[in-house]
Amino acid sequence: MRILVVHNRYQQAGGEDSVVAAETQLLADHGHEVELWAEDNINLSIGLKGKIEAALNTNYSVGSRLIAVQKLRRFLPDIVHVHNFFPQISPSVYDACMDEGVxxxxxxxxxxxxxxxxxLMRDGKVCEQCILGTPYQAVLYGCYRGSKLGSFVVAHMVKHHRKHGTWLNKVDRFIALTEFAKSKFVEAGFPEDKIAVKANFLFDPLLNPEGSGSITPPFALFVGRVSQEKGIQTLLNAWSGNTNLLKVAGTGPLDALLENQSNVQSLGRLSSGEVSQLMKEASFLVLPSEWYEGFPLVLVEAFAHGLPVLASKLGSMVDIIRDGETGVFFETGNAEDLANKARWLFDNPQERKILSANARSVFLEKYTADQNYHELMNIYQDASKQRAN
Structure with a gap:
């Protein structure tokens, strides 16, 4: 099978970019011919002219459509898998695929x-107003990067393609990462029968381990962006009275909050190998997110390492984590509940050991590369049948 993978990278690399790289490698490892068409937002033009061009292209880029046609005719893919078209590639890639019958x-x-x-978040809280209402509400609040003008541009893109049936008619199959995420898109009018649920995956880090878990004092681990939506403030409030160590791997706009915090060690941005080593040594992972996470790759990494997860009971986390089996939930945004649950995990190593074994078992059952490959192939086949009809 020949597969054209389409991805618009963000200026700050994140889990989405890692997923694209992993899926591309997975397909190549199984003998498929894969070509990656990637645009990089770091190359966006600056200045007024550049911003105007970017705004116009966000809704529909004629230039990207022409590039897409050229790639389709040269590479002749059997399927096009779009991960992110925003903002440079735009939904015009769908029209190119329709013209070429891909x-x-x-x-x-x-x-x-x-x-x-x-x-689906505003002012630090979950917001679902645009699911059923007009996306232009986002302009009032500057939901896109705090900019009313930027919010108007993106809201126009959402509204235009909703009105013209782009999501209904020009995509053969969508992949939602969890049943919860699927439910939100169906609520917003996406065709339920076109949405498959396929989780993210991880190449097993314990097949060829480099080093192993060492005996260290118990510590909890946070891995991710140090930002409001990730629940950093709640986490630090909870840790103010905790005598055990919290290690934070990541950076973000709230880095300053980590300074001079008792029993909190800020490690900055680490390599995947360094994170893996931390997961072998940690007592549990803390995931205090206060927004509807898609499917954070760090969760799969934790399960792969047999690391229990202490997470906010919100959105997709309820689909992924089994409370009392692979992790423990706390009430979202409740620092006292988070502190109590963390204390319980530290104080009960035998229960942690059971959670750890369960987490590893769930990884082997649901999130391995082989399992993901078979699910992806089924989705590709369904998309091909949909287009043929």
Missing amino acids: PVVQTLHNYRLICPGAM
Whole structure:
């Protein structure tokens, strides 16, 4: 099978980019011919002219459509898998595929197609106003990067393609990362029968381990962006009275909050190998997110390492984590509940050991590369049948 993978990278690399790289490698490892068409947002033009061009192209880029046609005619793919078209590639890639008769699969990594801010979050709280209402509401609040003008541009993209049936008619199969995410897109009017649920996966880090878990004092681990939506403030409030160590791997706009915090060690951005070593040594992972996470790759990494997860009971986390089996939930945004649950995990190593074994078992059952490959192939086949009909 020949597969054209389409991805618009963000200026700050994240889990989505890692998923694209892993899936591309997975397909190549199984003998498929894969070509990656990647645009990089770091190359966006600056200045007024550049911003105007970017705004016009966000809704529909004629230039990207021409590039897509050229790639389709040269590479002759059997399927086009779009991970992210925002903002440079734009939905015009779908029209190029329709003209050339190539089926399209679109992964829904976030909520951009129904929420200009992409996170269903506003002012630090979950917000679903744009699911059923007009996306132009986002302009009032500057939901896209705090900019009313930027929010208007993205809201126009969402509204235009909703009105013209782009999501209904030009994509053969969508991939939602969890049943919860699927439910939100269906609520927003996406065709339920076109949305498959396929989780992210991880190449097993314990098949060829480099080093092993060492005996260290118990510590909890946070891995991710140090930002409001990730629940950093709640986490630090909870840790103010905790005598055990919390290690934070990551950076973000709230880095300053980590300074001079008792029993909190800020490690900055680490390599995947360094994170893996930390997961072998940690007592549990903390995931205090306060927005509807898609499917954070760090969760799969934790399960792969047999690391229990202490997570906020919100959105997709309820689909992924089994409370009392692979992890423990706390009430979202409740620092006292988080502190109590963390204390319980530290104080009960035998129960942690059971959670650890369960987490590893779930990884082997649901999130391995082989399992993901078979699910992806089924989705590609369904998309091909849809286009043929």
